[in-house]
Amino acid sequence: MTQRTDPSQHSPLGKTTAYRSDYAPELLYPIPRQIKRDEIGIDGTHLPFLGEDIWNGYEVSWLNPKGKPVVALATFRVPASSPNLIESKSFKLYLNSLNQTAYPDSETVRATLMRDLSAAAGAPVQVELLPLEQQPQVGVTYPDGTLLDTMDIACDNYQPAPHLLATVDGPEVEETLYSHLLKSNCLVTGQPDWAMVVIRYRGRPLDHAGLLRYIVSFREHNEFHEQCVERIFTDLMRQCAPRTLSVYARYTRRGGLDINPFRSTDTSTAPDNLREVRQ
Numbered sequence: 001m002t003q004r005t006d007p008s009q010h011s012p013l014g015k016t017t018a019y020r021s022d023y024a025p026e027l028l029y030p031i032p033r034q035i036k037r038d039e040i041g042i043d044g045t046h047l048p049f050l051g052e053d054i055w056n057g058y059e060v061s062w063l064n065p066k067g068k069p070v071v072a073l074a075t076f077r078v079p080a081s082s083p084n085l086i087e088s089k090s091f092k093l094y095l096n097s098l099n100q101t102a103y104p105d106s107e108t109v110r111a112t113l114m115r116d117l118s119a120a121a122g123a124p125v126q127v128e129l130l131p132l133e134q135q136p137q138v139g140v141t142y143p144d145g146t147l148l149d150t151m152d153i154a155c156d157n158y159q160p161a162p163h164l165l166a167t168v169d170g171p172e173v174e175e176t177l178y179s180h181l182l183k184s185n186c187l188v189t190g191q192p193d194w195a196m197v198v199i200r201y202r203g204r205p206l207d208h209a210g211l212l213r214y215i216v217s218f219r220e221h222n223e224f225h226e227q228c229v230e231r232i233f234t235d236l237m238r239q240c241a242p243r244t245l246s247v248y249a250r251y252t253r254r255g256g257l258d259i260n261p262f263r264s265t266d267t268s269t270a271p272d273n274l275r276e277v278r279q
Contacts, residue, residue: 024097028120029090032083036227040234049233051080051263053226054273059256060095060129062109063102072106073136074113075128075273080263082123085226092255106131139274143198145176148212157217160231164214165239167204172243174202177211180278182249184218184228193225195251196276197232200269203242225251229261250276 020027034044042048057074064070074095078086094116103109110129117125130136157164182197197215199206214235218228233247246264248271258279262271 019093020097021100022097023101025094025116025119027090027094027097028116029087030084030120030122031087031224033085033226034083036223037230040231042230042234047081048237049080049230049263049265050267051261052271053078053080053085054260054262054271055091056253056258056260056273056279057095057256058253059092060098062098063100065102065104067102069099070106071132072109073130073132073138075126075130076113076117077126078117078121079123079125080226080261082121082125084120084122085224086117086120088257088259089255092257095256140277140279141274142277143176143178143196145178145198145200146208148177148179148208148215149181151209151212153209153212155213155216157213158220159217160221160235161214161217162235162239164210164217165235166207166210167240168207170205172203173205175205176200177206177208179212179215180276181212182215182218182228184225185220185222187222187224187227190222191254193251193254194278195225195249196278197229198246198248198250199232199236200244200246200248201236201240201242202244203240206236206240206242225249225259226261229263233263250279252276252278 037044055076060074061069061071106129110127113127114125176198178196178198180196182195184193185191186193229247229249233245236245244265246266246269248262250260251258
């Protein structure tokens, strides 16, 4: 039997890497999603969710035809159905490889990003570029729901503990719950990743205290952002069986990028891209 190895072991994460000043799409490092999905029991041919990973880039730049720098904000939307996620350091290195490359206009840059990122993800990636001279307005907000963090609870689990998830007696509800206390660690480097997680569901009422303890239980867990969100989604479905469920995490940025995975059973629900206050 052949043992599957984690391709993240060969990624640029955790390694000293020289920044390229020439356009280098080969820097993008795809990682198959199914490796971790197998671990948590997700059938890759029949995904239990829809969704996408929303990346925001704050350090995007290139040269115009006269050699003058252009800077922009960027949003990248990678479908959850894509066979690969893109390793974050390789994404940063790739974006930096555009810094000394001249392009005739921003649309050419956008088309280049779409082509390269879609090839790495194995599915179409949407790209939006907002040059700063357009004065783009970026919203910062809190979810319209119940903040869990004010509950006075005791915590002693710091690895994912799905047994903490439970429902309580009562009629079916539809509610939004959120917490700023989600912390996990990078699968390769062990560096901390901080996020706000938003859970929207319809079904039997969730035990709020148990849910918050469960969120805190990721505190010493090593996994990529996208994988953490899929684990939370899967654990909630298995333990609590809601009729509908959406899990959305807004992670703080690192290296000029933030990653915001969204997974949902609801085809009519689309995530907004409003910043968490720490973003």
